[in-house]
Amino acid sequence: MNEGRIQKELMGMYAVWWREFKVFQREKSRIVSSIVQPLMWLFLFGSGVGASVSVSDINYQDYIYPGILAMLVLFGSVYFGLYIVWDRKLDVLKAMLVAPVSRISIFMGKVLGGCTDVTLQIIVLFLFSFLFPSINPWGIPLALLLLFITSIALVSMGLALGSLFNSLEGFQVISAFLIFPLFFLSGALFPIDDKLPFWLQGLVKLNPLTYAVDGVRGVLLNVHIFPFYVDFLVVTFFAVTMFLLGSVLFSRMK
């Protein structure tokens, strides 16, 4: 009896994931644009700035590569989560929420669906890594793991915010006051060292995304500020916290 219930919950979770994956497969233009954008950062912005700047003897383009991966995870994950505002408007969620599946399972299916989307996009970006000579390809699996955990945190955060908002107007506010600050304060585009103004250093160190960028940069370029285990623990803690917060808010959502 109990076993049957768990099986049904898992099946429900899988159903939600499966739905997200189908949507992902169908929206090809969205995938293309979500990959083209980071490539533009790398090749247009990166080579522009890289013409006169290098960091720790590493080509600037190579230096920001981990940061751009984190950027893709940040934007992809949070927007994926926020998208439930739209789903609710169109009543797509309604049919799901009345099914005999717990909210937690639906939430987990959603989180895994978002992480799958983002991870597949990251893998596509990794296919371009041979263009960046300083990247150590053996670091890719560990980088992928760290980015996946980051994605759990950020999809959960998006879903948490999405369950609080009833209209898409919140989108702009969240973009301006949350997503962009998280990105700029993550050290994705510049090194975190003593040359930074004191206040900026503080903010950067408070930003959990900083540790994702640092960890990935460590395994791919062997340039880092914190030991890998610190990055890993901070990111994991961030993911657990956001996951719990998101599941609570999602369960309370009307």
Added chain:
Amino acid sequence: MEIIKTSALTKIYGRIQAVNSIDLSIHKGEVFGLLGPNGAGKTTTIGMLCTIVRPSSGSASIAGYDIIREPARVRRQIGIVFQDPTLDTVLTGRENLELHARLYGVSSDIREARINQMLELVDLHERGNDITRTYSGGMRRRLELARGLLHRPAVLFLDEPTLGLDPQTRARIWEYIKKMAQTEQTTVVLTTHYMEEAEQVCDRVGIIDHGKIIALDSPEGLKESMGGDMVAIRVKESPLEKIRALPYVYEVKENEGTLEIITKEAHLHLAEILSIIKDVECVEVRVPTLNDVFIKLTGRDIREDSIEDSGSWVDSVARYRQRGS
């Protein structure tokens, strides 16, 4: 055997009593219609039974499970077709059903066959692999019906299931709903303001107005409660009192130049009635409809409250009432 039971079920939104202490008991295999104008409390009642809306007070059970204490068990017993479409328009018809089957724990060995069966029943087997965004309104509704029945629920809730469909599709859907109720012993609880359709389909109807059930019987029983046939006569001057004095006339009133009479056995007495009236322009005789029952109970036409009605429900009642203008 009763499969749904509510006692003093109540929902209050702020200061509005949307559902006011409803006591209902619905039998297994029955097609039960909840009829009433928009805002009468139909959708809220269904919402509470489906565990979406939490009652303010009172209680209800479905198949023996309490809607407040055991919502998960209740949900397993029910299928729902919402008033507003809830299909996933990014997915194909078949994928929508697959998603639903998994959410409701339909085991994989029967899933495929069941999906095919349901697609066939709603005539969508040829369009099953098309994205539902390309479906017409009627097709979407049919697919939702198929989805609601997919997991063989004990009770199927249909909130205005034929809203916005063409008459042919509507008739087909009602037939199918009747068949389902019979062969699978599915109890159907539906809301509608299409009184005519409810008459043909429902075993029993409850008329709901301002959150209260004001009448509850079989459609025949309700119509019989009107006491006789309806006669409408367009006149120039109306001898109201003379007609009222006739022993077989139950009720008579004048409405914009039309006399509305409820009488016993109209076919026997029509000649005498007409002989009293001097200038008869036209006459209509018919048996009462549920809408007449509604008018009698509430003093107004159900259509007056139905904004989304686009004239598809043009029937004798409307003509009867509005001939004067």
